[in-house]
Amino acid sequence: MRKITWALAATAMTFAITVGSVQASTLEEVQKRGVLNCGVSTGLPGFSIADEKGVWAGIDVDGCKAVAAATLGDVKKIKYVPLNAKERFTALQSGEVDVLVRGTTWTLTRDSSLGLNFAGVNYYDGQGFLVSKKLGVKSALELGGAAVCIQGGTTSEMNLADYFKVNNMKYEAVVFDTHDATLKAFENGRCDVLTSDQSQLYGLRTHLPKPEDAFVLPEVISKEPLGPVVRQGDDAWLNIVKWTFNAMIEAEELGLTSANIDKMKADSKAPAVRRLVGLEGIAGKGLGLSNDWAYNIVKQVGNYGEVFDRNVGAGSPLNISRGLNALWSKGGIMYAPPLR
Amino acid sequence: MSKSSKKQFWWNNAQYRSLFFQVLLVAMVAGFFWFIGSNTLHNLEKRGISTGFAFLSQKSGFGILQSLIPFTDADSFGRTFLVGLLNTLLVSALGIVFATIIGFTMGVARLSNNWLIAKIATVYVEIFRNIPLLLQIFFWYFAVLRALPSPRQSWSAGEVAFVNIRGLYLPQPLLGDGFGFVTWTFVLAIVATVVISRWAKKRQEQTGQQFKLGRTAFGLIVGLPLLVFFAVGAPLSWDIPALQGFNFRGGMTIIPELTALLIALSVYTATFIAEAVRSGILAVNSGQTEAASALGLHRTKVLKLVVIPQALRVIIPQLTSQYLNLVKNSSLATAIGYPDLVAVFAGTTLNQTGQAIEIIAMTMGVYLTISLLISGIMNWYNNKTMLVER
Numbered sequence: 001m002r003k004i005t006w007a008l009a010a011t012a013m014t015f016a017i018t019v020g021s022v023q024a025s026t027l028e029e030v031q032k033r034g035v036l037n038c039g040v041s042t043g044l045p046g047f048s049i050a051d052e053k054g055v056w057a058g059i060d061v062d063g064c065k066a067v068a069a070a071t072l073g074d075v076k077k078i079k080y081v082p083l084n085a086k087e088r089f090t091a092l093q094s095g096e097v098d099v100l101v102r103g104t105t106w107t108l109t110r111d112s113s114l115g116l117n118f119a120g121v122n123y124y125d126g127q128g129f130l131v132s133k134k135l136g137v138k139s140a141l142e143l144g145g146a147a148v149c150i151q152g153g154t155t156s157e158m159n160l161a162d163y164f165k166v167n168n169m170k171y172e173a174v175v176f177d178t179h180d181a182t183l184k185a186f187e188n189g190r191c192d193v194l195t196s197d198q199s200q201l202y203g204l205r206t207h208l209p210k211p212e213d214a215f216v217l218p219e220v221i222s223k224e225p226l227g228p229v230v231r232q233g234d235d236a237w238l239n240i241v242k243w244t245f246n247a248m249i250e251a252e253e254l255g256l257t258s259a260n261i262d263k264m265k266a267d268s269k270a271p272a273v274r275r276l277v278g279l280e281g282i283a284g285k286g287l288g289l290s291n292d293w294a295y296n297i298v299k300q301v302g303n304y305g306e307v308f309d310r311n312v313g314a315g316s317p318l319n320i321s322r323g324l325n326a327l328w329s330k331g332g333i334m335y336a337p338p339l340r
Numbered sequence: 341m342s343k344s345s346k347k348q349f350w351w352n353n354a355q356y357r358s359l360f361f362q363v364l365l366v367a368m369v370a371g372f373f374w375f376i377g378s379n380t381l382h383n384l385e386k387r388g389i390s391t392g393f394a395f396l397s398q399k400s401g402f403g404i405l406q407s408l409i410p411f412t413d414a415d416s417f418g419r420t421f422l423v424g425l426l427n428t429l430l431v432s433a434l435g436i437v438f439a440t441i442i443g444f445t446m447g448v449a450r451l452s453n454n455w456l457i458a459k460i461a462t463v464y465v466e467i468f469r470n471i472p473l474l475l476q477i478f479f480w481y482f483a484v485l486r487a488l489p490s491p492r493q494s495w496s497a498g499e500v501a502f503v504n505i506r507g508l509y510l511p512q513p514l515l516g517d518g519f520g521f522v523t524w525t526f527v528l529a530i531v532a533t534v535v536i537s538r539w540a541k542k543r544q545e546q547t548g549q550q551f552k553l554g555r556t557a558f559g560l561i562v563g564l565p566l567l568v569f570f571a572v573g574a575p576l577s578w579d580i581p582a583l584q585g586f587n588f589r590g591g592m593t594i595i596p597e598l599t600a601l602l603i604a605l606s607v608y609t610a611t612f613i614a615e616a617v618r619s620g621i622l623a624v625n626s627g628q629t630e631a632a633s634a635l636g637l638h639r640t641k642v643l644k645l646v647v648i649p650q651a652l653r654v655i656i657p658q659l660t661s662q663y664l665n666l667v668k669n670s671s672l673a674t675a676i677g678y679p680d681l682v683a684v685f686a687g688t689t690l691n692q693t694g695q696a697i698e699i700i701a702m703t704m705g706v707y708l709t710i711s712l713l714i715s716g717i718m719n720w721y722n723n724k725t726m727l728v729e730r
Contacts, residue, residue, distance in 0.1 A: 018424050085691065086691050088689065089691070089694055089696075090471075090696050093387065093389065093696075109692075109694075110694070112388075113390040113693075113694055114694040115384070115387035115388045115389035127616070131416050135586075144585060145584070145585040145587060145589070146586050146587075147506055147586070149677075152674075152683065152687045152688050153687055153688055153690070153691030154691075156690075157402045157688060158402055158692065160402075160403070161401055161403050161413040164399070165413065171403065172403075172405060172506075172587075173402070173403040173404070173405055174405055174677045175405065175677050175683060175687075175688065176675075176676070176677045177683075177687075179672055181677070184383070184482065185677065187486070188485040188486060189481060189485070189490055189505050189506070190485055190505055190506070190596070192586050208569075231389055232388050233387055233388070235388065235502045273684050278417060338452070
């Protein structure tokens with residue numbers, strides 16, 4: 001009899017605990033844990049890729065670092081969780097990662113029906129085609145009947161179908177799980193074309209044995225605003241991630257770099273600069289962060305321009321021009337609301 | 341007597357007590373699942389994740405490489421489920437056939453008196469049994485891909501069948517009017533053969549007279565439909581694949597993903613089947629064989645009437661497990677781009693709709709159903725081959 005009472009009590013307890021547990025805020029959770037769990041890709045040059053020593057780098061990785069700098073004050077306190085396209089949303093929904101910075105396209109369906117929120121755009125991209133020079137094709141409109149290698153579970157898969165349908169062409173989609181497998185199949189000649197976001201194509205191309213034998217066709221067949229994603233229902237956390245990225249753009253506008261920010265913090269009298277480094281204005285109060293949150297981002301990670309150049313721009317093997325990703329004042333569409 | 345019965349509480353009665361605990365247990369289990377279910381639904385709703393099965397009728401909007409039923413990107417997600425399911429069934433069914441053939445051959449070969457054959461079989465089993473299946477799938481896929489020429493340098497067989505890196509292109513039969521007669525004759529011929537073989541067996545049991553079934557069956561199953569075929573005017577033409585643009589159009593295509601997956605699954609599973617077969621044959625006491633020989637039975641008869649029926653009793657349960665493994669392992673297809681249920685439905689469809697719980701539940705349900713069906717059929721067969729005790 002005693003045993004039963006014990007079992008009943010235990011069951012009741014489990015119920016009570018599970019029902020009673022209120023979801024702690026993501027910020028509190030991250031700060032208590034002391035580590036940011038950040039979802040990145042399984043390996044995409046320029047965006048998120050680990051080198052042979054296991055050190056992660058890329059524009060998306062720098063996004064993770066910026067969030068860690070803002071919330072924990074240290075870019076090293078990150079656990080990178082490599083996710084393929086299929087796993088990414090489930091990992092975020094279930095709380096395995098706190099933020100997903102993984103070249104994820106912002107779409108209506110994803111924003112409205114997955115229980116997720118997009119916190120901005122860290123790269124404006126568009127879908128393109130990588131073909132081998134041997135094929136002798138100059139335009140995507142000549143691709144009728146081609147076999148196309150593609151990564152599954154991406155918007156690319158849908159855009160591809162749309163594009164070929166609109167142009168009345170047939171195609172054969174060979175769908176893989178990871179970038180690696182997709183590229184390998186293309187390399188072996190399984191497909192005529194590899195399709196993905198253009199930035200990824202440039203990155204993947206550098207991994208071909210002979211990158212000069214392949215080139216990216218001029219057509220861009222879709223809009224792909226790639227950005228960081230968080231779980232729906234924690235607005236404070238959404239704000240933090242959103243303003244982390246805004247701060248990087250704002251820093252570029254103000255000419256603040258990781259190299260000069262200490263000097264600017266000490267010397268500058270410009271109110272906008274003083275607001276960003278946390279000497280004036282609301283600073284970190286509204287976000288629930290320390291006053292030097294934005295200073296930490298710029299000091300430890302850099303402004304948006306630095307991050308772009310280092311990972312995918314002129315300072316990298318990918319050598320992608322800024323294009324749409326230049327500041328609004330320089331012909332692009334990168335624009336941050338005022339930090340005040 | 342009346343005093344003691346008054347004192348006896350219901351929990352002192354073993355029957356009531358055990359009933360009480362069973363009801364309690366069932367209630368707790370049911371309560372647990374109800375709690376999990378309602379909690380999940382509540383959380384999904386709170387987080388704004390859509391639920392339900394309405395997505396099955398939404399337009400899919402993506403292409404699938406191989407489909408046994410007509411499929412375009414205008415079809416629904418429900419149809420992608422069917423396409424994926426059929427592709428899984430295709431590779432599983434073919435895999436089971438090939439694995440069984442290779443497995444039985446290798447199992448018997450390992451017991452061969454010929455040193456070379458026995459050793460080759462041993463080496464085969466030990467190598468392929470001990471390498472992870474996923475690696476083997478990658479190996480076959482990239483080995484197959486590297487070995488094959490590009491579409492413009494295709495290998496051809498008599499200019500009607502072609503092989504290149506995109507697949508094997510075969511002429512497709514186009515059935516004309518009246519071909520239905522041929523099919524029906526074929527079906528009838530098979531039924532007739534079964535009936536005749538039963539009659540022959542019965543007659544042999546009763547009278548000892550043997551009946552040459554082979555020739556009759558050949559005449560019925562092959563000859564008769566051929567006669568009908570020509571009688572209705574040979575209503576059959578061929579759609580021959582031809583090089584056009586990037587690749588061959590027309591005809592039938594067998595994609596390299598299917599080939600690679602099929603080789604990997606059958607070669608891997610066959611090693612286990614080979615061991616099962618070997619153990620089955622070794623389990624038959626050599627005295628049985630000797631006794632049968634002593635009765636003057638021919639070697640093939642000894643095998644057919646004495647060894648195999650007894651060996652099967654040992655082989656079949658293991659064979660069932662291997663068939664189940666093969667079906668479940670076929671879900672590794674997703675690694676090399678073969679559009680099976682996991683790749684198409686639990687992969688692309690899941691990602692486009694985001695409804696993980698429904699889709700994974702459906703996918704698990706499918707594998708469970710297939711596995712239970714296979715094991716049901718194999719259990720029935722097992723019961724048939726078991727010792728009949730009189």
